[in-house]
Amino acid sequence: MYSKVSYYFVIAGFVLASSSVVAETQCMFGTKQGIGALGRIEPRSRVIKVSHNAGPEGAKVKQLFFQEADRVKAGEKLAILSDYTKKKAEVEAARTRIKVLEAQRTVEQIALAFNKREYLRYRSLEQSSAASVSLADAKRLAFEQSEANLKHLAAEIANAQSEQRVSEAALENTLIYAPITGTVLKILTWPGERIGDNALLEIADLTRLDVVAEVYESDLLRVKVGQKGCIHAPGFKQSYYVKVRELGFLVRKNDLNDTDPLADRDNRIIEVRLTLEAEAIAELQHQIFRQVWVRIAP
DSSP states (O other): OHHHHHHHHHHHHHHHHHHHHHHHHTTOTTSOOSEEEEEEEEETTOOEEEOOOSOTTOEEEEEEOOOTTOEEOTTOEEEEETTHHHHHHHHHHHHHHHHHHHHHHHHHHHHHHHHHHHHHHHHHHHHTTSSOHHHHHHHHHHHHHHHHHHHHHHHHHHHHHHHHHHHHHHHHTTEEEOSSSEEEEEEOSOTTSEEOTTOSEEEEOTTSEEEEEEEEGGGGGGOOTTOEEEEEOTTOSSOEEEEEEEEEEEEEEOSOOOSOTTSOSSOEEEEEEEEEOGGGHHHHTTOTTOEEEEEEOO
16 A cells, blocks of 8 residues: 555656656757747836926926835826916916906896897887987997997807817826826936926836847747747846747847847847746836846747
């Protein structure tokens, strides 16, 4: 009985060892099997530089609501620009002007109703010769003037409403919102500084990470969506598995250079995006743009 139990344990251990050997052979960088490339760790959302919409002159930051490493939700307010108070006052002024014009329109509507009654009454008296023609004409002129005033006020109100919408849009441009749900990676412009070409901050969704491999153009025909591979880099405790998800379209010069002084610095490559295994995300989310070695299994 004891020998049978031992035999089963030996078989189970052999199966587990064999599976681990197979798994390890898929991630052996010392072999020439598969396709080797340099790559970088990158969020699937990409790293987004959040800027302003204040025009080419730029804008100064008044207040930030988040700090680096904070999690934000899409649509949350990130910052207020320095001209927020001025733009808000312009909106209030536009609203006040509309209220004044609407009050004038109410008064003119009352005048129009009165002048219309007077005009109709004197027109009937004119027909019976009980009123002079000149007086009836004066009442008609007053009635027509009230109509013209109402049309003019309606045009002014419409114009003021358009100006209000422009002011509200300008006010909205003084607020910066999060384009995605993610993590604030780096603040590039602090309160009191002017946002230039450097943007306000960088944000990315770190819950899903990719590896972008720069595959030589001559090797692209050997790469297919769904192929498995692995990545490694100095300092990594282990290799991590990846899977080809997207093939790039553009052939260009490589961005990543090998540390080998004899390596070609002007290769023609195509970017291949690989999905990184979920178990590696927690360990690698603090290493965005880290250069890694990639080997895609044949």
